[in-house]
Amino acid sequence: GAVVSQHPSRVICKSGTSVKIECRSLDFQATTMFWYRQFPKQSLMLMATSNEGSKATYEQGVEKDKFLINHASLTLSTLTVTSAHPEDSSFYICSARDSGGGSTDTQYFGPGTRLTVL
Amino acid sequence: SQKIEQNSEALNIQEGKTATLTCNYTNYSPAYLQWYRQDPGRGPVFLLLIRENEKEKRKERLKVTFDTTLKQSLFHITASQPADSATYLCALTKGNYQLIWGAGTKLIIKP
Numbered sequence: 458g459a460v461v462s463q464h465p466s467r468v469i470c471k472s473g474t475s476v477k478i479e480c481r482s483l484d485f486q487a488t489t490m491f492w493y494r495q496f497p498k499q500s501l502m503l504m505a506t507s508n509e510g511s512k513a514t515y516e517q518g519v520e521k522d523k524f525l526i527n528h529a530s531l532t533l534s535t536l537t538v539t540s541a542h543p544e545d546s547s548f549y550i551c552s553a554r555d556s557g558g559g560s561t562d563t564q565y566f567g568p569g570t571r572l573t574v575l
Numbered sequence: 576s577q578k579i580e581q582n583s584e585a586l587n588i589q590e591g592k593t594a595t596l597t598c599n600y601t602n603y604s605p606a607y608l609q610w611y612r613q614d615p616g617r618g619p620v621f622l623l624l625i626r627e628n629e630k631e632k633r634k635e636r637l638k639v640t641f642d643t644t645l646k647q648s649l650f651h652i653t654a655s656q657p658a659d660s661a662t663y664l665c666a667l668t669k670g671n672y673q674l675i676w677g678a679g680t681k682l683i684i685k686p
Contacts, residue, residue, distance in 0.1 A: 463618070489672050500678040501619070501664070550618045554672050563609060564674060566618030 460484055461553050463567030470541055471575055477537045478570045480551030486531040487553035491564060492524070494547045501550065507534045531556070541574040548572075577603045581665060581677035588655050588684050596650040596680045598665035603675075605667040608641055608648050613662045613679065622663075623650075655684045 460483040470476050480490055490507040505526055506514045513526035525537040534553075538545055548571055552564035580599045588594040598608070607626040611619035625632040625641045625648070632639045638651040652659050662681045666674040 459621075461618075491673070498678075501676045503673060506673060548616070552618070563621050563624055565621060566611075569616065569618045571616070 459555060459565040461551065461565045461567040463551055463570055465570060466568060467571045467573075469573045469575065472542055473540055475537055475539045476541055476572060477535055478549055478551070478572075480534045480536070480553070480567050482532045482553040482555075482565070485553075485555045485557065485565075487534075488531060488556045489554045490528060490534040491552045491554075492526060492534075492536050493550045493552070495550060495569075496547060504536075538572065541572070543574045546572055546574045577601070577667070577669070577675055579665060579667060579675055579677040581663075581680045583678060583680070585681040585683055588682065590655060590657060590684055590686050592655055594652040594655045594659065594682055594684070596663050596682065598648040598650070598677055600646050600667055603646070603667060604643070607668055608639075609666045609674070610637075610639055610648075610650050611664045611666060613664055615662075619664055652682075657684045657686055660684045 462481045464479045488509045492504045493501040495501050503516050504519045507526045507528040509528045509531050515521045523539055528534040548569050550569040552566045578601045609624045610622045613619040623632055623634055623639045625639045627643050636653045640649045660683050662679040664679040665677045669675045
């Protein structure tokens with residue numbers, strides 16, 4: 458149980474284009490999903506918290522107009538990197554909290570998306 | 576500010592021995608602490624959660640301790656195997672279902 462999928466797993470795009478990453482909880486409902494980015498040998502950095510049916514909450518320093526998040530259903534959240542630049546190249550990982558999992562904060566992660574902007 | 580420290584140096588352990596990883600935190604009193612495993616190029620995988628009122632938690636070959644006085648958690652893998660080689664992350668509850676993450680410790684089990 459508690460499987461999260463992420464698509465695509467790897468994407469290469471040209472500078473200035475937009476890229477959409479999907480995160481799905483496959484066997485549970487997730488009212489809350491999280492988007493992280495991770496640089497090599499570094500800790501997970503939370504970008505934003507995505508709540509179903511409402512606006513995402515962005516962490517300090519993360520541009521909401523650049524990283525558009527949509528959480529339209531209990532099983533799907535999307536992250537769109539708009540006007541991507543080479544410095545946006547990173548490993549993007551989503552996670553989901555099982556809404557039926559009680560009060561704990563256990564997060565179930567997707568396999569990640571490797572974004573390379575040329 | 577809240578801070579989590581994990582040993583940044585890789586830990587090399589001989590197969591069959593017990594591997595022990597440390598997670599220290601400051602300026603914080605979390606209700607529970609979690610350990611995750613992350614393989615290269617993959618998302619973290621949840622392993623164990625331990626609450627503040629629990630001293631120890633076990634799952635198969637894994638054992639986690641939580642000392643709220645020392646502000647420390649220890650993660651043990653007994654009878655270690657090369658397949659246990661990975662980076663292990665500890666995470667603390669920040670509130671609003673968010674987690675604060677350590678940078679992880681890379682564990683290498685040598686045959």
